[in-house]
Amino acid sequence: MLPAENSFGLFFLANYDKRNYVVRNIFMRAFFRKILPEPVLRAYAAVKRFIRKKILHSAPEAERVEFDCDTVYKGHFGVTYRGIPCLKCPFDYVHYQMILDALKPDLVIEIGTNIGGGALYLADLMNIIGRGTVHTIDIADRADKLLRDHPRIKLFTRGWEKYDVRNAAGFRKVLVIEDSSHTYENTLGTLRKFGPLVTPGSYFIVEDGIINEQDREEDYQGGPLRAIREYLAADDSYVVDRAYCDWFGKNATANVNGYLKKVK
Ligand SMILES: C[S@@+](CC[C@H](N)C(=O)[O-])C[C@H]1O[C@@H](n2cnc3c(N)ncnc32)[C@H](O)[C@@H]1O
Incomplete structure (x- = not known):
């Protein structure tokens, strides 16, 4: 037998009109959002999240949301585009298509081809936009046949050091993506050589500054972030x-501080 107040509680819960609850909750939330300052609301949300996740464990195991830099990094190695490996952070695909559509560059120079998923993705976007060429550079010659047959892609296989910048002459809007070895020295070298080719309003995108967040910068002499700092x-x-950089949260990208816009 339940104590009276508890049985009333059960009765009340069983007969509760869910629609009322939802409507009231929405109004209450809107009301509190209006009167409370942003930091208080954020702190409240964080405490609520903490209690729900760490104390109550209300979500069943299969419904929990658990991902971070490391899980995204692990997953990105398996990503393919049209069946071939494409090594980019998922958030950055969105950025790339937005930038290409807004900018409509004539030339994208991608440093680091690998099998070619990235170059293929960019070239297909250019097909949709209706203009542009991709020069993709590697030291290896392992690009997929899809790239070799693509009318918008030109492969260069002797490394960025041997790329003749005169290949970029005559293009009015040039965007450069550095996605090769990610060492400090290599990144700085590409910034110095290709930085001047980028046209005002366009971008030099430095991939994979995320390695510092993963405590791997020592393996890369400080990595892309050190090179960016020095170059800027x-x-x-x-x-x-x-x-x-901050579209999905502070530097929620593999390209930490890596969307460099040429302003003059
Ligand atoms: C991370 S992968 C590129 C991934 C590719 N951009 C994609 O989206 O799938 C790095 C590539 O950089 C190439 N690389 C290393 N040093 C290079 C250099 N000096 N010049 C051009 N490419 C280089 C490597 O051979 C490797 O294929």
Whole structure:
């Protein structure tokens, strides 16, 4: 036998009109959002999340949401585009298509082809947009046949060091993506060589600054972030475009501080 107040509680719960609950909740939330300052609301949400996840464990195992940099990093190695490996962070596919559509570049230079999923993705987007060419550079010659047959893709296989910048002459809007070895020295080298080719309003995108977050920067002499810092200190024609870096949360991208916009 339940104590009276508890049986009333059960009766009340059993007969509760869910629609009323939802409507009231929405109004209450809107009301609190109006009167409480943002940091208080955020702190409240964080506490609620913490209690729900760590104390109540209300979500069944299969419905829990658990991912972070490491799980995304692990997953990105298995990503394919049209069946061939495409090594990019999932958030960055969205950024790339938005940038290409907004900018409509004549030329994208991709440093680091690998099998070619990235170049193929860019070239197909250009097909949709109706303009543009991809020059993709590697030291190896392992690009998939899909790239070799693509009318918008030109392969260069002797490394970025041997790419003749005169190949980029005559293009009005040039965008560069550095996605090769990610060492500090290599990244800085590409910034110095290809930085001047980028046209004002366009981007030099440095991939994989995320390695610092993964505590792997020592293996890369400080990695892309060290190179970006150094390059930006010497060249004020670029700024970090925070809009793309922070689109899904602060630097929620593999390209941490890597969306460099040429402003002059
Ligand atoms: C991360 S993978 C590129 C992934 C590719 N962009 C994609 O989206 O799928 C890095 C590639 O950079 C190439 N690489 C390394 N050093 C290079 C250099 N000096 N010049 C051009 N490519 C280089 C490697 O051979 C490798 O294929």
